[in-house]
Amino acid sequence: METRPLGETGHDSTVMTFGAIALNWLEQDGADQLVELVLDHGVNHFDVAPTYGDAELKLGPKLRQHRAEIFLGCKTQKREYEGAKRKLEQSLTRLGVDRIDLYQIHGLEYEHELETITGEGGALEALREAQSEGLVDHIGLTSHGDPQLILDALDRIDDLATVMFPLNPVVAGKDDDEYDYEAVFERADELDVGTLGIKAFAKGPWPSTDELPERDRPYANWYEPVDTPDEIRERFDFAAAQGLTSVVSPGDPKLVAMVLDAADRYDGMSEEAQRSLIERLRHEQSPVPEQLHH
Amino acid sequence: MDVPTTVTTALADRPVTGRVCLEAGAGVGNTTAGLLKAGASRVYAVTDDGEHANAVYERVDSGDADRTAVLKADLRRLPLAIDSVDLITAHGLFNVLPPPWLESVAAELTRVATPGCHLVIDDYEPLPDDAAVRELFALENAATELAEGRPALTFYPATVLRRLFVGYGWEFDRQRTLLDPVPWTTGHIEAHAEVAQTAASEVSGELGASLMTAAERLATEIGAESVGQMYSVALQLPA
Numbered sequence: 001m002e003t004r005p006l007g008e009t010g011h012d013s014t015v016m017t018f019g020a021i022a023l024n025w026l027e028q029d030g031a032d033q034l035v036e037l038v039l040d041h042g043v044n045h046f047d048v049a050p051t052y053g054d055a056e057l058k059l060g061p062k063l064r065q066h067r068a069e070i071f072l073g074c075k076t077q078k079r080e081y082e083g084a085k086r087k088l089e090q091s092l093t094r095l096g097v098d099r100i101d102l103y104q105i106h107g108l109e110y111e112h113e114l115e116t117i118t119g120e121g122g123a124l125e126a127l128r129e130a131q132s133e134g135l136v137d138h139i140g141l142t143s144h145g146d147p148q149l150i151l152d153a154l155d156r157i158d159d160l161a162t163v164m165f166p167l168n169p170v171v172a173g174k175d176d177d178e179y180d181y182e183a184v185f186e187r188a189d190e191l192d193v194g195t196l197g198i199k200a201f202a203k204g205p206w207p208s209t210d211e212l213p214e215r216d217r218p219y220a221n222w223y224e225p226v227d228t229p230d231e232i233r234e235r236f237d238f239a240a241a242q243g244l245t246s247v248v249s250p251g252d253p254k255l256v257a258m259v260l261d262a263a264d265r266y267d268g269m270s271e272e273a274q275r276s277l278i279e280r281l282r283h284e285q286s287p288v289p290e291q292l293h294h
Numbered sequence: 295m296d297v298p299t300t301v302t303t304a305l306a307d308r309p310v311t312g313r314v315c316l317e318a319g320a321g322v323g324n325t326t327a328g329l330l331k332a333g334a335s336r337v338y339a340v341t342d343d344g345e346h347a348n349a350v351y352e353r354v355d356s357g358d359a360d361r362t363a364v365l366k367a368d369l370r371r372l373p374l375a376i377d378s379v380d381l382i383t384a385h386g387l388f389n390v391l392p393p394p395w396l397e398s399v400a401a402e403l404t405r406v407a408t409p410g411c412h413l414v415i416d417d418y419e420p421l422p423d424d425a426a427v428r429e430l431f432a433l434e435n436a437a438t439e440l441a442e443g444r445p446a447l448t449f450y451p452a453t454v455l456r457r458l459f460v461g462y463g464w465e466f467d468r469q470r471t472l473l474d475p476v477p478w479t480t481g482h483i484e485a486h487a488e489v490a491q492t493a494a495s496e497v498s499g500e501l502g503a504s505l506m507t508a509a510e511r512l513a514t515e516i517g518a519e520s521v522g523q524m525y526s527v528a529l530q531l532p533a
Binding site: 172173174175176270271272273275276277278279280282283 | 296297298299300303471472473474475476477479481518520523
Protein backbone atom coordinates (compact mmCIF):
# COMPACT_ATOMS: atom_id res chain seq x y z
CA MET A 1 0.00 0.00 0.00
CA GLU A 2 1.25 3.49 -0.91
CA THR A 3 2.84 5.51 1.90
CA ARG A 4 3.21 9.28 2.20
CA PRO A 5 5.29 11.47 4.51
CA LEU A 6 3.22 12.52 7.55
CA GLY A 7 4.19 16.17 7.63
CA GLU A 8 7.48 16.72 9.41
CA THR A 9 7.15 13.72 11.72
CA GLY A 10 9.62 11.65 9.74
CA HIS A 11 7.02 8.88 9.52
CA ASP A 12 5.62 7.62 6.23
CA SER A 13 1.98 6.72 6.80
CA THR A 14 0.03 4.36 4.60
CA VAL A 15 -2.54 6.15 2.47
CA MET A 16 -5.17 4.44 4.62
CA THR A 17 -5.32 4.91 8.37
CA PHE A 18 -7.21 2.30 10.38
CA GLY A 19 -9.93 3.96 12.44
CA ALA A 20 -9.85 1.65 15.43
CA ILE A 21 -13.32 2.70 16.61
CA ALA A 22 -14.41 -0.27 14.46
CA LEU A 23 -13.03 -2.60 17.16
CA ASN A 24 -15.64 -1.32 19.59
CA TRP A 25 -18.36 -3.28 17.79
CA LEU A 26 -16.50 -6.61 17.84
CA GLU A 27 -15.72 -9.28 20.42
CA GLN A 28 -12.02 -9.63 21.28
CA ASP A 29 -11.47 -12.51 18.80
CA GLY A 30 -13.04 -10.51 16.00
CA ALA A 31 -11.05 -7.43 17.00
CA ASP A 32 -7.81 -9.43 16.86
CA GLN A 33 -8.74 -10.78 13.43
CA LEU A 34 -9.58 -7.34 12.10
CA VAL A 35 -6.26 -5.89 13.30
CA GLU A 36 -4.40 -8.81 11.68
CA LEU A 37 -6.30 -8.23 8.45
CA VAL A 38 -5.45 -4.55 8.47
CA LEU A 39 -1.78 -5.30 9.18
CA ASP A 40 -1.73 -7.97 6.45
CA HIS A 41 -2.68 -5.22 4.01
CA GLY A 42 0.31 -3.21 5.19
CA VAL A 43 -1.58 -0.46 7.02
CA ASN A 44 0.85 1.19 9.43
CA HIS A 45 -1.15 4.09 10.91
CA PHE A 46 -3.82 3.39 13.52
CA ASP A 47 -6.10 5.89 15.20
CA VAL A 48 -7.99 5.36 18.43
CA ALA A 49 -9.57 7.40 21.23
CA PRO A 50 -10.80 6.80 24.78
CA THR A 51 -14.28 7.84 23.62
CA TYR A 52 -14.53 4.86 21.25
CA GLY A 53 -16.15 2.52 23.77
CA ASP A 54 -13.63 -0.17 24.65
CA ALA A 55 -11.67 0.09 21.39
CA GLU A 56 -8.46 0.97 23.26
CA LEU A 57 -8.71 -2.20 25.36
CA LYS A 58 -9.52 -4.39 22.36
CA LEU A 59 -6.69 -2.89 20.31
CA GLY A 60 -4.22 -3.50 23.16
CA PRO A 61 -3.23 -7.16 22.65
CA LYS A 62 -2.43 -6.94 18.93
CA LEU A 63 -0.97 -3.47 19.30
CA ARG A 64 1.55 -4.72 21.86
CA GLN A 65 2.36 -7.71 19.67
CA HIS A 66 2.97 -5.55 16.60
CA ARG A 67 3.99 -2.29 18.27
CA ALA A 68 6.95 -1.64 15.96
CA GLU A 69 4.76 -1.89 12.85
CA ILE A 70 2.13 0.55 14.06
CA PHE A 71 2.22 4.34 14.16
CA LEU A 72 -0.28 4.94 16.93
CA GLY A 73 -2.56 7.96 17.08
CA CYS A 74 -4.72 8.60 20.14
CA LYS A 75 -6.68 11.59 21.36
CA THR A 76 -8.06 13.60 24.25
CA GLN A 77 -11.25 15.58 24.52
CA LYS A 78 -10.00 17.31 27.65
CA ARG A 79 -9.24 20.97 27.19
CA GLU A 80 -7.33 21.68 30.40
CA TYR A 81 -3.96 20.51 31.73
CA GLU A 82 -5.09 18.14 34.49
CA GLY A 83 -7.78 16.40 32.45
CA ALA A 84 -5.53 15.94 29.43
CA LYS A 85 -2.70 14.56 31.56
CA ARG A 86 -5.06 12.11 33.28
CA LYS A 87 -6.63 10.96 30.00
CA LEU A 88 -3.21 10.37 28.45
CA GLU A 89 -2.17 8.22 31.40
CA GLN A 90 -5.46 6.33 31.14
CA SER A 91 -4.99 5.68 27.43
CA LEU A 92 -1.40 4.47 27.94
CA THR A 93 -2.68 2.06 30.58
CA ARG A 94 -5.65 0.84 28.57
CA LEU A 95 -3.57 0.37 25.44
CA GLY A 96 -0.76 -1.19 27.45
CA VAL A 97 2.02 0.80 25.78
CA ASP A 98 4.58 3.28 27.10
CA ARG A 99 4.40 5.76 24.26
CA ILE A 100 1.88 7.21 21.81
CA ASP A 101 3.26 8.37 18.47
CA LEU A 102 0.65 11.04 17.84
CA TYR A 103 -1.51 12.47 20.60
CA GLN A 104 -4.29 14.70 19.31
CA ILE A 105 -6.58 17.36 20.69
CA HIS A 106 -9.86 15.68 19.79
CA GLY A 107 -12.95 17.23 18.24
CA LEU A 108 -12.27 20.96 18.39
CA GLU A 109 -15.62 22.70 17.98
CA TYR A 110 -15.64 26.13 19.58
CA GLU A 111 -13.43 29.19 19.73
CA HIS A 112 -13.51 29.22 23.53
CA GLU A 113 -12.12 25.66 23.55
CA LEU A 114 -9.17 26.82 21.50
CA GLU A 115 -8.61 29.63 24.00
CA THR A 116 -8.59 27.13 26.87
CA ILE A 117 -6.38 24.60 25.11
CA THR A 118 -3.74 27.16 24.16
CA GLY A 119 -3.98 29.24 27.34
CA GLU A 120 -2.18 28.87 30.66
CA GLY A 121 -3.15 25.59 32.30
CA GLY A 122 -4.49 24.34 28.99
CA ALA A 123 -4.28 20.87 27.46
CA LEU A 124 -1.36 21.84 25.23
CA GLU A 125 0.84 22.27 28.29
CA ALA A 126 0.11 18.69 29.32
CA LEU A 127 0.78 17.41 25.81
CA ARG A 128 4.09 19.29 25.52
CA GLU A 129 5.13 18.06 28.94
CA ALA A 130 4.31 14.48 27.92
CA GLN A 131 6.34 15.03 24.78
CA SER A 132 9.39 16.10 26.83
CA GLU A 133 8.94 13.01 29.00
CA GLY A 134 8.88 10.75 25.95
CA LEU A 135 5.29 9.62 26.45
CA VAL A 136 4.16 11.31 23.27
CA ASP A 137 6.15 11.85 20.06
CA HIS A 138 3.99 14.35 18.15
CA ILE A 139 0.99 16.58 18.81
CA GLY A 140 -2.03 16.79 16.50
CA LEU A 141 -5.54 18.17 16.27
CA THR A 142 -8.85 16.74 15.06
CA SER A 143 -12.10 18.48 14.22
CA HIS A 144 -15.22 18.12 12.16
CA GLY A 145 -16.29 21.60 13.13
CA ASP A 146 -15.95 24.98 11.48
CA PRO A 147 -13.06 24.96 8.99
CA GLN A 148 -12.23 28.57 9.91
CA LEU A 149 -11.65 27.48 13.51
CA ILE A 150 -9.26 24.73 12.36
CA LEU A 151 -7.39 27.35 10.33
CA ASP A 152 -7.16 29.48 13.48
CA ALA A 153 -5.77 26.52 15.38
CA LEU A 154 -3.17 25.92 12.67
CA ASP A 155 -2.09 29.54 12.96
CA ARG A 156 -1.95 29.55 16.75
CA ILE A 157 -0.39 26.16 17.54
CA ASP A 158 2.96 26.12 15.82
CA ASP A 159 4.02 22.64 16.88
CA LEU A 160 1.05 20.78 15.38
CA ALA A 161 2.38 17.80 13.45
CA THR A 162 -0.97 16.72 12.03
CA VAL A 163 -4.55 17.82 11.58
CA MET A 164 -7.51 15.50 11.05
CA PHE A 165 -10.59 16.94 9.31
CA PRO A 166 -13.39 15.98 6.89
CA LEU A 167 -12.74 15.93 3.16
CA ASN A 168 -15.13 14.45 0.63
CA PRO A 169 -16.72 15.37 -2.71
CA VAL A 170 -19.93 16.60 -1.05
CA VAL A 171 -18.18 19.34 0.91
CA ALA A 172 -15.81 19.98 -2.01
CA GLY A 173 -18.85 20.93 -4.13
CA LYS A 174 -20.10 23.57 -1.73
CA ASP A 175 -18.81 27.14 -1.81
CA ASP A 176 -19.71 28.45 1.64
CA ASP A 177 -16.86 28.97 4.08
CA GLU A 178 -18.54 26.58 6.52
CA TYR A 179 -17.72 23.69 4.16
CA ASP A 180 -14.28 24.91 3.15
CA TYR A 181 -12.19 22.06 4.49
CA GLU A 182 -10.11 22.36 1.32
CA ALA A 183 -8.72 25.60 2.76
CA VAL A 184 -7.67 23.62 5.83
CA PHE A 185 -5.96 21.08 3.61
CA GLU A 186 -4.16 23.79 1.67
CA ARG A 187 -2.94 25.62 4.79
CA ALA A 188 -1.79 22.38 6.42
CA ASP A 189 0.01 21.44 3.25
CA GLU A 190 1.78 24.82 3.13
CA LEU A 191 2.86 24.38 6.75
CA ASP A 192 3.98 20.79 6.09
CA VAL A 193 1.49 19.55 8.66
CA GLY A 194 0.33 15.95 8.08
CA THR A 195 -3.26 15.66 6.85
CA LEU A 196 -5.62 12.90 7.93
CA GLY A 197 -8.98 12.81 6.13
CA ILE A 198 -12.19 11.74 7.83
CA LYS A 199 -15.77 11.46 6.54
CA ALA A 200 -14.47 10.48 3.11
CA PHE A 201 -17.20 7.85 2.94
CA ALA A 202 -20.09 9.98 4.21
CA LYS A 203 -23.15 9.71 1.99
CA GLY A 204 -25.09 12.15 4.17
CA PRO A 205 -26.65 12.55 7.59
CA TRP A 206 -28.83 9.65 8.72
CA PRO A 207 -32.57 10.17 8.18
CA SER A 208 -34.37 11.42 11.31
CA THR A 209 -34.86 8.90 14.12
CA ASP A 210 -38.62 8.97 13.37
CA GLU A 211 -37.89 7.70 9.89
CA LEU A 212 -35.02 5.35 10.78
CA PRO A 213 -34.56 4.61 14.49
CA GLU A 214 -30.97 4.24 15.62
CA ARG A 215 -31.42 0.54 16.37
CA ASP A 216 -32.39 -0.09 12.72
CA ARG A 217 -29.40 1.67 11.21
CA PRO A 218 -27.31 -0.86 9.31
CA TYR A 219 -23.95 0.76 10.09
CA ALA A 220 -22.36 1.89 13.31
CA ASN A 221 -21.38 5.24 11.83
CA TRP A 222 -22.72 8.54 13.01
CA TYR A 223 -23.41 9.44 9.37
CA GLU A 224 -24.89 7.31 6.62
CA PRO A 225 -21.95 5.82 4.68
CA VAL A 226 -21.66 4.74 1.07
CA ASP A 227 -21.52 0.96 1.20
CA THR A 228 -20.83 -0.64 -2.18
CA PRO A 229 -17.31 -1.57 -3.34
CA ASP A 230 -17.49 0.85 -6.29
CA GLU A 231 -18.68 3.78 -4.18
CA ILE A 232 -16.14 3.07 -1.47
CA ARG A 233 -13.37 2.93 -4.04
CA GLU A 234 -14.54 6.12 -5.72
CA ARG A 235 -14.65 7.95 -2.39
CA PHE A 236 -11.28 6.60 -1.33
CA ASP A 237 -9.69 7.54 -4.65
CA PHE A 238 -11.15 11.05 -4.41
CA ALA A 239 -9.88 11.65 -0.88
CA ALA A 240 -6.44 10.21 -1.61
CA ALA A 241 -6.19 12.16 -4.86
CA GLN A 242 -6.67 15.44 -3.01
CA GLY A 243 -3.22 14.83 -1.57
CA LEU A 244 -4.14 13.96 2.02
CA THR A 245 -1.42 12.06 3.80
CA SER A 246 -3.89 9.36 4.78
CA VAL A 247 -7.60 8.56 4.60
CA VAL A 248 -9.15 7.26 7.82
CA SER A 249 -11.41 4.21 7.49
CA PRO A 250 -15.05 4.49 8.61
CA GLY A 251 -16.29 3.33 12.00
CA ASP A 252 -18.23 0.23 11.03
CA PRO A 253 -16.14 -2.96 10.77
CA LYS A 254 -18.27 -4.22 7.86
CA LEU A 255 -16.86 -1.43 5.69
CA VAL A 256 -13.21 -1.80 6.60
CA ALA A 257 -12.42 -4.68 4.21
CA MET A 258 -13.79 -2.70 1.27
CA VAL A 259 -11.70 0.31 2.23
CA LEU A 260 -8.61 -1.91 2.51
CA ASP A 261 -9.28 -3.17 -1.00
CA ALA A 262 -9.70 0.38 -2.30
CA ALA A 263 -6.51 1.51 -0.57
CA ASP A 264 -4.56 -1.45 -1.98
CA ARG A 265 -5.70 -0.64 -5.49
CA TYR A 266 -5.35 3.13 -5.29
CA ASP A 267 -3.50 4.48 -8.31
CA GLY A 268 -4.75 8.06 -8.56
CA MET A 269 -7.88 9.66 -9.98
CA SER A 270 -7.97 12.01 -12.94
CA GLU A 271 -9.06 15.61 -12.37
CA GLU A 272 -12.04 15.20 -14.70
CA ALA A 273 -13.19 12.13 -12.77
CA GLN A 274 -12.84 14.08 -9.50
CA ARG A 275 -15.00 16.85 -10.94
CA SER A 276 -17.53 14.26 -12.16
CA LEU A 277 -17.90 12.98 -8.63
CA ILE A 278 -18.25 16.49 -7.18
CA GLU A 279 -20.86 17.37 -9.79
CA ARG A 280 -22.83 14.21 -9.07
CA LEU A 281 -22.87 14.87 -5.35
CA ARG A 282 -22.72 18.60 -4.84
CA HIS A 283 -26.43 18.95 -4.12
CA GLU A 284 -26.34 16.21 -1.49
CA GLN A 285 -26.54 17.00 2.19
CA SER A 286 -23.34 16.89 4.18
CA PRO A 287 -23.17 15.49 7.70
CA VAL A 288 -20.43 18.01 8.47
CA PRO A 289 -20.19 20.50 9.94
CA GLU A 290 -23.85 20.58 11.07
CA GLN A 291 -23.84 17.43 13.22
CA LEU A 292 -20.88 17.96 15.43
CA HIS A 293 -21.30 15.27 18.06
CA HIS A 294 -20.42 11.67 17.42
CA MET B 295 -24.10 30.66 -4.55
CA ASP B 296 -22.35 27.40 -5.28
CA VAL B 297 -20.48 27.49 -8.58
CA PRO B 298 -20.02 24.09 -10.26
CA THR B 299 -16.44 22.93 -10.53
CA THR B 300 -16.96 22.64 -14.30
CA VAL B 301 -17.49 26.39 -14.44
CA THR B 302 -14.58 27.31 -12.17
CA THR B 303 -12.30 24.95 -14.10
CA ALA B 304 -13.33 26.36 -17.48
CA LEU B 305 -12.81 29.95 -16.28
CA ALA B 306 -9.63 29.32 -14.31
CA ASP B 307 -7.28 30.24 -17.16
CA ARG B 308 -9.43 33.02 -18.63
CA PRO B 309 -9.04 36.76 -17.89
CA VAL B 310 -12.38 37.46 -16.18
CA THR B 311 -11.41 40.17 -13.67
CA GLY B 312 -12.59 43.58 -14.77
CA ARG B 313 -14.10 42.26 -18.01
CA VAL B 314 -17.57 42.74 -19.47
CA CYS B 315 -18.93 39.23 -19.87
CA LEU B 316 -21.82 37.56 -21.64
CA GLU B 317 -23.26 34.30 -20.42
CA ALA B 318 -24.94 33.01 -23.55
CA GLY B 319 -27.77 30.72 -22.46
CA ALA B 320 -27.89 31.52 -18.76
CA GLY B 321 -29.88 28.49 -17.55
CA VAL B 322 -30.05 28.81 -13.78
CA GLY B 323 -27.10 31.21 -13.71
CA ASN B 324 -24.25 28.87 -12.80
CA THR B 325 -21.79 30.66 -15.06
CA THR B 326 -23.11 34.11 -14.18
CA ALA B 327 -22.31 33.22 -10.57
CA GLY B 328 -18.86 31.98 -11.60
CA LEU B 329 -18.12 35.11 -13.64
CA LEU B 330 -19.22 37.41 -10.81
CA LYS B 331 -17.15 35.47 -8.32
CA ALA B 332 -14.14 35.69 -10.63
CA GLY B 333 -14.40 39.49 -10.67
CA ALA B 334 -16.25 40.34 -13.90
CA SER B 335 -17.03 44.06 -14.07
CA ARG B 336 -20.41 43.29 -15.64
CA VAL B 337 -22.25 40.16 -16.69
CA TYR B 338 -25.03 40.02 -19.26
CA ALA B 339 -26.94 36.81 -18.53
CA VAL B 340 -28.95 36.05 -21.64
CA THR B 341 -31.70 33.46 -21.87
CA ASP B 342 -34.85 33.13 -23.93
CA ASP B 343 -36.62 31.35 -21.08
CA GLY B 344 -38.58 33.60 -18.70
CA GLU B 345 -38.34 31.16 -15.80
CA HIS B 346 -34.59 30.91 -16.20
CA ALA B 347 -34.31 34.70 -16.33
CA ASN B 348 -36.19 34.92 -13.02
CA ALA B 349 -34.03 32.16 -11.52
CA VAL B 350 -30.82 33.96 -12.46
CA TYR B 351 -32.16 37.26 -11.20
CA GLU B 352 -33.06 35.72 -7.84
CA ARG B 353 -29.78 33.91 -7.60
CA VAL B 354 -27.60 36.97 -7.96
CA ASP B 355 -26.62 38.31 -4.56
CA SER B 356 -27.92 41.80 -3.87
CA GLY B 357 -24.33 43.04 -3.66
CA ASP B 358 -23.74 41.91 -7.25
CA ALA B 359 -26.99 43.27 -8.69
CA ASP B 360 -25.34 46.39 -10.10
CA ARG B 361 -22.86 44.22 -12.01
CA THR B 362 -25.51 41.95 -13.50
CA ALA B 363 -28.06 42.40 -16.27
CA VAL B 364 -30.43 39.53 -16.93
CA LEU B 365 -31.71 39.78 -20.47
CA LYS B 366 -34.58 37.72 -21.84
CA ALA B 367 -33.53 37.59 -25.46
CA ASP B 368 -32.93 35.39 -28.48
CA LEU B 369 -29.23 34.62 -28.98
CA ARG B 370 -29.72 35.16 -32.71
CA ARG B 371 -30.74 38.77 -32.05
CA LEU B 372 -28.88 40.10 -29.02
CA PRO B 373 -29.86 43.49 -27.61
CA LEU B 374 -26.17 44.40 -27.28
CA ALA B 375 -23.98 46.74 -29.30
CA ILE B 376 -21.22 45.72 -31.70
CA ASP B 377 -17.84 45.24 -29.95
CA SER B 378 -19.32 45.44 -26.45
CA VAL B 379 -18.31 42.18 -24.72
CA ASP B 380 -14.81 41.08 -23.60
CA LEU B 381 -15.56 37.47 -22.67
CA ILE B 382 -18.35 35.14 -23.75
CA THR B 383 -19.31 31.86 -22.12
CA ALA B 384 -21.62 29.21 -23.50
CA HIS B 385 -21.80 26.64 -20.74
CA GLY B 386 -24.09 23.76 -21.71
CA LEU B 387 -25.70 25.96 -24.37
CA PHE B 388 -25.05 24.38 -27.73
CA ASN B 389 -26.65 21.03 -26.89
CA VAL B 390 -30.02 22.78 -26.70
CA LEU B 391 -29.54 24.63 -30.01
CA PRO B 392 -30.82 22.88 -33.15
CA PRO B 393 -28.33 22.68 -36.04
CA PRO B 394 -29.98 25.43 -38.15
CA TRP B 395 -29.33 27.94 -35.34
CA LEU B 396 -25.58 27.42 -35.13
CA GLU B 397 -24.55 29.88 -37.80
CA SER B 398 -26.77 32.71 -36.69
CA VAL B 399 -25.77 32.31 -33.01
CA ALA B 400 -22.08 32.19 -33.96
CA ALA B 401 -22.46 35.28 -36.13
CA GLU B 402 -24.28 37.19 -33.39
CA LEU B 403 -21.78 36.27 -30.66
CA THR B 404 -19.00 37.39 -33.00
CA ARG B 405 -20.80 40.67 -33.69
CA VAL B 406 -20.97 41.70 -30.03
CA ALA B 407 -17.41 40.56 -29.25
CA THR B 408 -14.60 43.10 -28.87
CA PRO B 409 -11.31 42.50 -30.70
CA GLY B 410 -9.34 40.19 -28.38
CA CYS B 411 -12.56 38.82 -26.87
CA HIS B 412 -12.37 35.37 -25.26
CA LEU B 413 -14.97 32.67 -25.88
CA VAL B 414 -15.45 29.57 -23.70
CA ILE B 415 -17.69 26.80 -24.99
CA ASP B 416 -18.43 24.01 -22.52
CA ASP B 417 -20.57 21.18 -23.82
CA TYR B 418 -21.07 17.46 -24.19
CA GLU B 419 -19.50 15.08 -26.68
CA PRO B 420 -22.03 12.77 -28.38
CA LEU B 421 -22.86 9.91 -26.04
CA PRO B 422 -21.44 6.43 -26.60
CA ASP B 423 -23.73 3.95 -28.31
CA ASP B 424 -24.27 1.84 -25.21
CA ALA B 425 -25.39 4.71 -22.95
CA ALA B 426 -28.81 4.10 -21.44
CA VAL B 427 -29.57 7.83 -21.40
CA ARG B 428 -29.36 7.90 -25.20
CA GLU B 429 -32.77 6.24 -25.38
CA LEU B 430 -34.34 8.87 -23.15
CA PHE B 431 -32.72 11.70 -25.11
CA ALA B 432 -33.85 10.11 -28.39
CA LEU B 433 -37.37 9.93 -27.07
CA GLU B 434 -37.16 13.54 -25.89
CA ASN B 435 -36.01 14.56 -29.36
CA ALA B 436 -38.78 12.57 -31.06
CA ALA B 437 -41.43 14.18 -28.85
CA THR B 438 -40.13 17.72 -29.40
CA GLU B 439 -39.76 17.15 -33.15
CA LEU B 440 -43.42 16.12 -33.25
CA ALA B 441 -44.58 18.95 -31.00
CA GLU B 442 -42.33 21.82 -32.09
CA GLY B 443 -40.61 20.70 -35.28
CA ARG B 444 -37.10 20.72 -33.77
CA PRO B 445 -35.02 18.45 -31.57
CA ALA B 446 -34.56 19.28 -27.91
CA LEU B 447 -30.94 18.15 -27.79
CA THR B 448 -28.02 17.85 -30.19
CA PHE B 449 -24.62 16.84 -28.87
CA TYR B 450 -21.97 18.50 -31.03
CA PRO B 451 -18.41 17.17 -30.91
CA ALA B 452 -15.89 19.75 -29.67
CA THR B 453 -14.20 19.80 -33.08
CA VAL B 454 -17.44 20.82 -34.81
CA LEU B 455 -18.01 23.87 -32.59
CA ARG B 456 -14.33 24.75 -32.72
CA ARG B 457 -14.34 24.76 -36.52
CA LEU B 458 -17.62 26.68 -36.60
CA PHE B 459 -16.12 29.58 -34.66
CA VAL B 460 -12.77 29.45 -36.45
CA GLY B 461 -14.87 30.05 -39.56
CA TYR B 462 -16.04 33.29 -37.97
CA GLY B 463 -12.51 34.51 -37.34
CA TRP B 464 -11.91 33.11 -33.85
CA GLU B 465 -8.56 31.51 -33.07
CA PHE B 466 -8.43 28.24 -31.19
CA ASP B 467 -6.70 28.54 -27.81
CA ARG B 468 -7.15 25.33 -25.85
CA GLN B 469 -9.40 22.34 -25.16
CA ARG B 470 -9.76 20.40 -21.93
CA THR B 471 -12.00 17.71 -20.51
CA LEU B 472 -14.26 18.98 -17.75
CA LEU B 473 -16.09 15.79 -16.84
CA ASP B 474 -15.32 12.18 -17.63
CA PRO B 475 -17.78 10.60 -17.10
CA VAL B 476 -20.69 13.01 -17.05
CA PRO B 477 -22.99 12.34 -14.09
CA TRP B 478 -26.57 12.28 -15.34
CA THR B 479 -28.16 12.34 -11.91
CA THR B 480 -31.70 11.33 -11.00
CA GLY B 481 -32.53 15.04 -11.05
CA HIS B 482 -31.19 15.43 -14.61
CA ILE B 483 -32.97 12.30 -15.81
CA GLU B 484 -36.27 13.41 -14.31
CA ALA B 485 -35.91 16.86 -15.83
CA HIS B 486 -35.32 15.38 -19.30
CA ALA B 487 -38.23 12.96 -18.85
CA GLU B 488 -40.41 15.93 -17.95
CA VAL B 489 -39.40 17.82 -21.10
CA ALA B 490 -40.24 14.72 -23.14
CA GLN B 491 -43.60 14.34 -21.40
CA THR B 492 -44.50 18.00 -21.82
CA ALA B 493 -43.77 17.75 -25.53
CA ALA B 494 -45.58 14.42 -25.80
CA SER B 495 -48.66 15.95 -24.17
CA GLU B 496 -48.95 18.19 -27.23
CA VAL B 497 -48.91 15.20 -29.56
CA SER B 498 -52.45 14.02 -30.15
CA GLY B 499 -53.76 10.47 -30.06
CA GLU B 500 -52.18 7.22 -28.99
CA LEU B 501 -48.71 8.28 -30.11
CA GLY B 502 -48.56 11.10 -27.56
CA ALA B 503 -49.83 8.84 -24.80
CA SER B 504 -47.31 6.10 -25.59
CA LEU B 505 -44.45 8.62 -25.69
CA MET B 506 -45.46 9.88 -22.25
CA THR B 507 -45.58 6.38 -20.83
CA ALA B 508 -42.24 5.51 -22.40
CA ALA B 509 -40.58 8.63 -20.93
CA GLU B 510 -41.77 7.73 -17.47
CA ARG B 511 -40.65 4.13 -17.86
CA LEU B 512 -37.20 5.10 -19.11
CA ALA B 513 -36.67 7.60 -16.31
CA THR B 514 -37.50 4.91 -13.76
CA GLU B 515 -35.35 2.28 -15.48
CA ILE B 516 -32.31 4.52 -15.89
CA GLY B 517 -32.44 6.24 -12.52
CA ALA B 518 -28.99 7.77 -12.88
CA GLU B 519 -26.04 7.07 -15.15
CA SER B 520 -22.50 8.41 -15.42
CA VAL B 521 -21.46 8.33 -19.05
CA GLY B 522 -19.92 10.49 -21.80
CA GLN B 523 -17.63 13.51 -21.63
CA MET B 524 -18.00 17.23 -21.10
CA TYR B 525 -15.40 19.42 -22.77
CA SER B 526 -14.32 23.04 -22.63
CA VAL B 527 -13.04 24.77 -25.76
CA ALA B 528 -11.55 28.26 -25.51
CA LEU B 529 -11.05 30.59 -28.47
CA GLN B 530 -10.08 34.23 -28.90
CA LEU B 531 -10.69 36.89 -31.54
CA PRO B 532 -7.54 38.50 -32.87
CA ALA B 533 -6.94 41.80 -31.05
